[in-house]
Amino acid sequence: MLTRKQLELLDFIHKRMQRDGVPPSFDEMKDALNLRSKSGIHRLITALEERGFIRRLAHRARAIEIVRLPESLGGHAGAGFQPQVIDGDRPDARRPAASMEVTGGAVELPVMGRIAAGVPIEAISHAARNVAVPDAMLGRGGEHYALEVQGDSMIGVGINDGDVVVIRETATADDGDIVVALVDGHEATLKRYMRRGNAIALEAANPAYETRVLPEHRVQVQGRLVGLIRTY
Known part of the structure; x- marks a missing residue:
């Protein structure tokens, strides 16, 4: 009780x-x-x-x-409950990158390659596969895509290497948002966004990684984290 x-x-x-x-x-x-x-x-x-x-x-x-x-x-007696840890197995067939197919309460999102939760990697802009995401996770609507996490810089907020993050496309962010940031037009990274005057701080959630503070013209927000998928 x-x-x-x-x-x-x-x-x-x-x-x-x-x-x-x-x-x-x-x-x-x-x-x-x-x-x-x-x-x-x-x-x-x-x-x-x-x-x-x-x-x-x-x-x-x-x-x-x-x-x-x-x-x-909404729970069930004796049953486990994991609201953000869902099956992320690969579907048999690939779909076009722009497709978002709603099927039985789920949305097929394109996995647009990998995003660095560590040292930034070259941005990837083509769909490698699709993943089914519960439509409730997408909330207010808008365009969404998914990325596979590479690295451990965000483990402090429960984002592990190999997880798939669900991203809502947006070009703006508020302080504290976890975002996909494009640095110098070619490096993509997943970090916490903080504005510092005319600069942008990209903060890790792992003390092993230093915060990067960059002039705002070097950082472009590509989207904001709205969900997490973990495959065991």
Whole structure:
């Protein structure tokens, strides 16, 4: 049995992970539940973990995995629950890069090659394959595509080497967004976007990688992270 606050927090984390592909920060959780300090969030997180509803991943910031949901939030008794970890097997046939086919509540998105979560790699602009994505993950609509992650610079927000990220096409970003950034017109990288005056900081989520601060004319935003697919 969960308390009202525990249930509110679990519901908030679940909805944010479905919308953004990554868990909310402790500050965001505190504000959402109208708590005065983050210590209350720590206690609620610990209680949810002890009851088997979430799992915290060691040595990673903001790394929370929902293991199951109570029936009041749409879960099933005894069943595991992984809202952002979905089957990413390759389909038998390739489709054109521009295609987005809706089939039974899922959308076929083109996987446009690899994106570096580490040292930037040469940008890739052709579809290697398609992947089926739940249409609920795409939220407000717009054009979307997928990229396979190469590297470990974003492991602090739960994005691992080999994951497939779902990207909504956009040329703009807000501070804190995880974006596909094109550097100097030919290097593509997945990083957290932060504006610093007339410069753009591309921040990793791994202390092994330094933040790159570049003049804004050298950085073009190609899209924003909205979902994550993991294939085991």
